[in-house]
Amino acid sequence: MKTFQDYLDTINQAIAAIPYPDAPRQLYAPIEYHMALGGKRVRPVLTLMACDAFGGDSSLALNAALGIEMFHNFTLLHDDVMDNADVRRGKTTVHRRWNDNTAILSGDTMLTIATQYIVRCANWPVMDLFNKTAIEIYEGQQWDMDYENRSDVTVDEYVNMIRLKTSVLLGCALKTGALIAGADDQQADLLYQAGVNMGLAFQLRDDVLDVWGDPVTFGKEIGGDIMNNKKTFLLINAMQLAQGDDADELRHWLNDPYATRDNKVAGVTALYERLGVRQLAEDAIAHYNDLAIAAFNQANIPDEAKNAFIGLANRLSGRTF
Amino acid sequence: MKTFQDYLDTINQAIAAIPYPDAPRQLYAPIEYHMALGGKRVRPVLTLMACDAFGGDSSLALNAALGIEMFHNFTLLHDDVMDNADVRRGKTTVHRRWNDNTAILSGDTMLTIATQYIVRCANWPVMDLFNKTAIEIYEGQQWDMDYENRSDVTVDEYVNMIRLKTSVLLGCALKTGALIAGADDQQADLLYQAGVNMGLAFQLRDDVLDVWGDPVTFGKEIGGDIMNNKKTFLLINAMQLAQGDDADELRHWLNDPYATRDNKVAGVTALYERLGVRQLAEDAIAHYNDLAIAAFNQANIPDEAKNAFIGLANRLSGRTF
Numbered sequence: 001m002k003t004f005q006d007y008l009d010t011i012n013q014a015i016a017a018i019p020y021p022d023a024p025r026q027l028y029a030p031i032e033y034h035m036a037l038g039g040k041r042v043r044p045v046l047t048l049m050a051c052d053a054f055g056g057d058s059s060l061a062l063n064a065a066l067g068i069e070m071f072h073n074f075t076l077l078h079d080d081v082m083d084n085a086d087v088r089r090g091k092t093t094v095h096r097r098w099n100d101n102t103a104i105l106s107g108d109t110m111l112t113i114a115t116q117y118i119v120r121c122a123n124w125p126v127m128d129l130f131n132k133t134a135i136e137i138y139e140g141q142q143w144d145m146d147y148e149n150r151s152d153v154t155v156d157e158y159v160n161m162i163r164l165k166t167s168v169l170l171g172c173a174l175k176t177g178a179l180i181a182g183a184d185d186q187q188a189d190l191l192y193q194a195g196v197n198m199g200l201a202f203q204l205r206d207d208v209l210d211v212w213g214d215p216v217t218f219g220k221e222i223g224g225d226i227m228n229n230k231k232t233f234l235l236i237n238a239m240q241l242a243q244g245d246d247a248d249e250l251r252h253w254l255n256d257p258y259a260t261r262d263n264k265v266a267g268v269t270a271l272y273e274r275l276g277v278r279q280l281a282e283d284a285i286a287h288y289n290d291l292a293i294a295a296f297n298q299a300n301i302p303d304e305a306k307n308a309f310i311g312l313a314n315r316l317s318g319r320t321f
Numbered sequence: 322m323k324t325f326q327d328y329l330d331t332i333n334q335a336i337a338a339i340p341y342p343d344a345p346r347q348l349y350a351p352i353e354y355h356m357a358l359g360g361k362r363v364r365p366v367l368t369l370m371a372c373d374a375f376g377g378d379s380s381l382a383l384n385a386a387l388g389i390e391m392f393h394n395f396t397l398l399h400d401d402v403m404d405n406a407d408v409r410r411g412k413t414t415v416h417r418r419w420n421d422n423t424a425i426l427s428g429d430t431m432l433t434i435a436t437q438y439i440v441r442c443a444n445w446p447v448m449d450l451f452n453k454t455a456i457e458i459y460e461g462q463q464w465d466m467d468y469e470n471r472s473d474v475t476v477d478e479y480v481n482m483i484r485l486k487t488s489v490l491l492g493c494a495l496k497t498g499a500l501i502a503g504a505d506d507q508q509a510d511l512l513y514q515a516g517v518n519m520g521l522a523f524q525l526r527d528d529v530l531d532v533w534g535d536p537v538t539f540g541k542e543i544g545g546d547i548m549n550n551k552k553t554f555l556l557i558n559a560m561q562l563a564q565g566d567d568a569d570e571l572r573h574w575l576n577d578p579y580a581t582r583d584n585k586v587a588g589v590t591a592l593y594e595r596l597g598v599r600q601l602a603e604d605a606i607a608h609y610n611d612l613a614i615a616a617f618n619q620a621n622i623p624d625e626a627k628n629a630f631i632g633l634a635n636r637l638s639g640r641t642f
Contacts, residue, residue, distance in 0.1 A: 021460075023460075024460055024463040024464055024467060026463055026466070026467060027459060027460060027463040078425055078426070078429060081421075081422075081425060082422040082425060082426065100402075100421075101402075101403040101466065104399055104402060104403060104425060105399070105403065105459055105462055105463060105466075107429075108399060108428075108429075108432065108459055109456065109459045111429065111432055111433075112432075112452055112455040112456055112459070113456070115436055115452055116452045116456075119445070119448055119449065119452065122445065124440070124443065127440055127448075128440065131433055131436055131437045131440065134433040135430065135433055135434070135437075138348060138426055138429055138430045138433070139342075139344075139345055139348060141426055142345040142347055142348040142426060143345055145347070145422065145426075146345060146347060
């Protein structure tokens with residue numbers, strides 16, 4: 001049976017072999033640059049795994065896997081413009097290395113290239129799922145931006161936002177592989193549900209790692225969300241739970257423009273621990289991971305495929321990277 | 322037989338009836354706003370006309386027509402960010418009325434909505450043509466931006482750029498209608514060629530109107546291209562033809578940051594007339610319009626359809642609006 005690394009090698013080789021036109025160079029060079037930055041490649045691997053799990057020929061799912069990974073990278077190019085981000089995967093972002101216009105236009109091009117890969121599967125339900133998922137991801141990004149200007153975001157709203165912005169693409173990746181293998185709708189939907197719950201656990205782990213992660217393995221500076229007052233699962237829960245002095249202290253950290261990074265990150269982290277929101281996040285991660293595992297277990301796929309999916313879900317939800 | 326106005330009414334009613342989701346409002350309101358700004362709606366009308374011309378049921382082509390118009394409007398949203406444009410069709414542009422991030426994300430959403438409309442035609446060749454055309458349009462936009470920084474752009478390069486940026490979508494609109502009506506590849510390609518040549522004449526007319534148009538009927542301030550030193554068909558030819566004093570004067574207008582608008586526009590316009598580039602442009606417009614008419618005449622469609630297309634080509638290439 002193929003390992004995660006086998007699938008990853010297949011994906012990375014296929015990405016390296018994408019034949020970009022020679023010109024206009026300013027349009028295609030940023031796409032090649034960004035696709036070569038790497039990343040976990042979780043989504044395309046899930047597509048190949050799901051296709052194999054239902055007895056399909058995963059080489060047929062390779063176009064869909066590439067389309068989904070290209071789509072994901074398109075969203076990163078545009079998100080980095082919208083967030084004015086300098087660094088992605090330890091390298092300079094496209095809009096910073098070139099400029100905003102390049103990131104916009106090369107991103108548009110990636111979206112259409114992604115669609116072309118999906119078209120090659122010649123499967124209308126896969127095409128419909130891809131477009132529906134894309135719309136949900138834009139909606140998630142819009143909610144994320146809307147929430148920056150609101151102080152009353154609820155946990156349910158936040159979870160729905162990360163479901164749209166992050167999780168549905170994992171569901172889409174799994175369901176796409178299942179559909180290409182010829183799985184029926186009910187079976188494909190089980191994998192979709194598994195993917196969405198995996199995605200929720202994955203994103204909540206991201207929130208936790210931003211506070212308690214090891215910068216070496218996580219690959220990012222710790223405390224970025226805290227410094228940006230980003231309304232994560234942790235901050236939203238903390239804002240609801242903090243009373244009296246704790247509430248005053250939290251308000252102070254959120255509003256003091258002169259707080260040093262070290263002081264603010266240490267202060268908010270201590271508050272999070274005192275208020276128990278770290279444990280709330282761990283409980284939520286375990287909850288969504290359990291739902292993902294239950295869905296994989298219900299699917300009509302061989303035990304070794306179930307075990308591979310469950311191993312991956314456990315690894316991603318408990319990850320330190 | 323239906324008139325242009327009949328088709329236009331059908332398109333405008335269908336656009337007004339597009340069912341946008343209620344939320345997130347910040348994502349969909351800019352799309353509704355921009356789609357309601359109007360415009361000539363030439364592309365979707367061409368799709369319906371082509372479908373009828375080949376004996377198809379143009380109501381079946383309506384989804385494709387909406388997809389192509391939505392796609393065209395998506396490119397305008399992103400172009401207006403890239404060009405930092407304030408006004409579009411006499412109204413404030415989306416990126417100015419909201420902000421750049423809104424124009425980027427709502428534009429992305431429009432591209433996927435456009436693709437969803439194309440998917441509804443359930444026709445793989447139409448889907449392939451749409452994606453191929455989209456890529457060509459991005460390439461055209463990239464060349465257009467590249468040419469801003471080059472002083473040695475040739476007429477051929479310019480014509481190829483406007484072919485990609487503007488003309489192929491008119492070809493795509495016509496061919497799509499033909500394909501949906503069941504026309505064979507050769508017939509559909511004749512309409513594609515007609516559309517591309519129509520588009521070249523259309524864009525060259527735009528260059529001419531920017532200098533010699535009537536601001537009331539054209540709907541834009543005259544001389545915008547001159548003020549921006551935009552390398553249009555006129556300027557590229559003028560740069561090649563100007564000798565001696567004319568060359569010195571042209572260099573002066575291109576490089577004097579203190580020239581007033583009135584003086585610069587009047588000076589460059591006079592040079593264009595003296596150098597004969599206005600006539601060169603009129604000749605080129607007539608040439609591409611003739612090619613369009615010849616392609617329509619070759620197509621195996623009823624005479625009244627040919628006449629309607631030729632009438633439209635003549636109207637667009639000779640337009641004052």
